[in-house]
Amino acid sequence: MKPSSVAHWRLFLLLLCLAWPLASEAHKASDSYLQIGIDNTIVTARWDIALRDLDQATGLDTNQDGNLTWGELRSRQQQIWDYALTRLRLTRGAQGCLLTLASMGVSTHVDGRYVALDISGNCPRSTSALKVNYRLLFDMDRQHRGLAVVNLDGQAHSLIFSPDSAEQEIGIVSAWKTLGNFIAEGIHHILIGYDHILFLLSLLLPAVLVWRDDSWQPHAGFKVALGDTARTVTAFTLAHSVTLALAALGILRIDSRLVESAIALSVIIAAANNLRPFIPARRWSIAFVFGLIHGFGFASVLSEIGLPRDQLAIALGGFNIGVELGQMIIVALFLPLACLLRNTLTYRIGVARFGSVAIMLIAGYWFIQRAFDLAI
16 A cells, blocks of 8 residues: 555544544534513423433433433432522522422423423512523533523513523613624534534535546635635525524424434535535535525524514524624634645545545434434
8 A cells, every 4th residue: 555545544544533522422402491480579480401411410310221211200309409409590689589399390302301390489579680590510511501581570581591601680681682692602503513514514625626537636726715615605504594594483393303314414415425526516506405404403492492582583693693603613714724735635535535434424323323313
């Protein structure tokens, strides 16, 4: 074997080793859903927390069989409530609100089963702003988010809690604050959405190349590559914005298992097309078609929150802006380096070809895991 071939295979194995840990992380990010209503001094709330998260935090699966039963949950009801209560605090004025567990059940969201805690309580009589302190799972998973809608004296507020914004104060409704929250969440979602990132990289790998004489050859230059990339990313954004809006508005729903499987399949197809182009369409049209599928994946964040209608447009706009900014970060990091290396065999074979193979293997793993509901 030629030394250059050995180097390419070593690069391929390095790419695979670096990327493979991402395979186990490509699922819907950890979220909980909190709805709080405060009318004068009366508090009513519903808090949905993923069973897998609670099991990780408190060890609910007592017999370690991987299947949580209602009996196991019911026997640990006090433990669940004690764990949750220490991680949620409402304060109005100088005093905290008294919260108690009214009932506990099980709900189903797009990514599985959740414990549903129905909460009642009382806040002190006050016209002061409400402070919500949320610290669920942050000590275990800094990617966790608390997605909340708080109805305070007839005004609805959308909040997103993260380790850096664990306490928020609710006073006058601020459209700018809501917009900022969802822009940040859009950036966060694309940067931890490894399946979306690998799909985007599959489209970017040949952006500095052109298929000529039955092989990939260096592209004319950075300006041409940038224009092609801009069209591709814009098409992807427009497409996922359409389906994201349709899903978030409840107009069109598709089973999450089908969506997640189709997203993995889109990554496989996009990467395979880099080995030897078999899709006659341009990359921007491929990005648009598959972007429609990815939009349903993005929608899992917004559709589960139960956003007030008067804030839905702001949330959708902010989230889309955030996703676009996240994509621009990836493009800004990748494209200049790819353009510098486009004339080398290391890029054309080691990165573009072997990188596409590595992406196909990882996406194939995801597809099997999702399509057949396997905990591989």
